[in-house]
Amino acid sequence: MSGNKRKTLKKTPTYIIGLDEILNGGLPHGRTSLIFGTPGNGKTVMGVEFLYRGAINGEPGIFLGFEETVKTLCENALTMGFDLSYLKKKNLIFLMNGQIEPDVIVSGKFSLKPLLSIISGKAKEIGAKRIVLDALDVVFGLLENPIQVRSELYQLNLWLMKLGLTTLITLKPREGYPGTLFQDYFYSISDCVIHLDVRQLDQVSTRRCRVVKYRGSDFGRNEYPFIITNKGIRLIPITKFDLRHKPFGERISSGIKRLDEMLGGGYQRASCILFAGEPGTGKTILASTFVTQMCKQNERVLYLSFEESPDAITHNVTSVGLNLERFLNSGKLLIYGTMPEATGVEEHLMRLFDKVESFSPQHVIIDAISACERIGGKEAAFDYLMRILNFLKEKGITVVLTNQTSGRKSQLEISGNGISSMVDTVIFITYVHGEKEVNRTIQILKARGSSHSNKIKGFRINDSGIEIYDI
Structure with missing residues (x-):
């Protein structure tokens, strides 16, 4: 019967060790996902690795950062073996500084439209399949006018839907208004939300990853420890046991x-x-x-x-x-x-x-x-x-x-x-x-x-x- 048909959600693999297993195949293809966490949790690293591994697997990508410069980003990525400069020369990655001068925002002349227009053009030029918007909270945290915040958020959402790329946004928590406004908004428009945090117990720090929501897909619902190595992020899906033990041999x-x-x-x-x-x-x-x-x-x-x-x-x-x-x-x-x-x-x-x-x-x-x-x-x-x-x-x-x-x-x-x-x-x-x-x-x-x-x-x-x- 036609009423019993099921359609599997198309996924974009992150190629990050352990993460795709937790996400049951990867991030939602052509949709928006959010990584949320306090500073130092690995949000930018996860975004960069998502972009890098996609590029080396035939999916060009774009990185728009509002915190680190492109030079700093490339230097930091190289410590994990991610040669972004090489991929940039090969037209597999486009990196862009999105830092906004505070006086531009104060003057009321701020708009994301020019940046998004450049990104749209580059996406077509390199055939981009994925995009990372890093530290968007930095920009929206500078806006004080509620009407302006809502307007920019609305324009960004329309742009993302029109672009149709697999999008990964990183965000830090911000207290008070308008921080709570844009945080709630990104939660609502994102089909997948991932929380990262760091805890310290007995003088030992542990990073944890938790998928908070994933529309249209099942996912690992527990907390998963992860580390950042000289080869990138590695997650350990401890509670995803399927008891696939090999039988005893001779x-x-x-x-x-x-x-x-x-x-x-x-x-x-x-x-x-x-x-x-x-x-x-x-x-x-x-x-x-x-x-x-x-x-x-x-x-x-x-x-x-x-x-x-x-x-x-x-x-x-x-x-x-x-x-x-x-x-x-x-x-x-x-x-x-x-x-x-x-x-x-x-x-x-x-x-x-x-x-x-x-x-x-x-x-x-x-x-x-x-x-x-x-x-x-x-x-x-x-x-x-x-x-x-x-x-x-x-x-x-x-x-x-x-x-x-x-x-x-x-x-x-x-x-x-x-x-x-x-x-x-x-x-x-x-x-x-x-x-x-x-x-x-x-x-x-x-x-x-x-x-x-x-x-x-x-x-x-x-x-x-x-x-x-x-x-």
């Missing part, structure tokens, strides 16, 4: 024969394995033994350490006969260490994402997840680990986690940070205190989708590695 060896037997044949490829235990029980050695086994099989391993430097890790495991240095030299192993307190969740996430994308490992070690709370508390640790595990599981990467416990066997204590649902195999190592000696034991607490031993075994670390024995 069995792979832990590097320890007796442990493989306890696990029913070894770890399952693409699963998440957790080593939990008190300090000094051998978690890092278990992880390094697995690293050695996989590298010997010509597979790549990425090792993230929150507690030791790469040099310290490679040196310490030599005491049990493990030589990780040779795998580093052969390019099969990449170790990088970072302090949890060094930056916020988003920066840590992006660093790991970038390492995974560039190194393409089959396996990732995170040592130790108990240090993640130092990134910004329990909530930050949970967010970080859930995003990381979801990302790695979607790629079918085997993940090995270590978690430092106090010796208790509670679920939260062992898995740490509330991520037990994402962990497939849990191996618990603990101390047994005798009268004259302290020994270690190992047991399998969980092995999803697999039979496993329920026996507690002895666990010994010697010069040739790990020995597991019956007790």
Whole structure:
């Protein structure tokens, strides 16, 4: 029946990492969108990147700025690798200063018409498909006559509709009249409204992006963290989980024969394995033994350490006969260490994402997840680990986690940070205190989708590695 027909809204991709996923394809094609936020939130950066990436993908664009000069804009954009001057020479981008002298406005002679007329001509000349109007609040904030404000807003809206380009407007909040007037007006004429803000918690600043409205389209309705890198903006759609985890693959060896037997044949490829235990029980050695086994099989391993430097890790495991240095030299192993307190969740996430994308490992070690709370508390640790595990599981990467416990066997204590649902195999190592000696034991607490031993075994670390024995 004709009454049941649906038409999908045409979209213009921004080509900004993560943003199009949140916008379900991009900004509304041929319509007006608004980016709203206080100074320093990344509004101009997002506008410039929208324009730049469009131009290099065959969609010429125009930038009309009312705050920064073209020279400053080009210099700032170049720090992210956006060569606007080159694109300008190629007639793929037109950049225009829109600064208005205050005395022109005071004299009552101000009008946007001359600027808009120039832009219209340039749009036809270069075949523009998209346009950015940056910091329009600067101009309208200088107008005091309500009639003039309404007139200019009306003329601008008519011009935008006639032009038919995909438009992105950036705006800062302004208190009092006429600020509230033009802010409300731009909200009403915009088909898509994006809020950007910056928050500081425990001395760590976090940028957030939220889509407030999108006419005719569904969109991600949560807040999404983002960072500004030397390659532009990157958003992390944390709450847009579709649970596209890869199924478990074949069995792979832990590097320890007796442990493989306890696990029913070894770890399952693409699963998440957790080593939990008190300090000094051998978690890092278990992880390094697995690293050695996989590298010997010509597979790549990425090792993230929150507690030791790469040099310290490679040196310490030599005491049990493990030589990780040779795998580093052969390019099969990449170790990088970072302090949890060094930056916020988003920066840590992006660093790991970038390492995974560039190194393409089959396996990732995170040592130790108990240090993640130092990134910004329990909530930050949970967010970080859930995003990381979801990302790695979607790629079918085997993940090995270590978690430092106090010796208790509670679920939260062992898995740490509330991520037990994402962990497939849990191996618990603990101390047994005798009268004259302290020994270690190992047991399998969980092995999803697999039979496993329920026996507690002895666990010994010697010069040739790990020995597991019956007790």
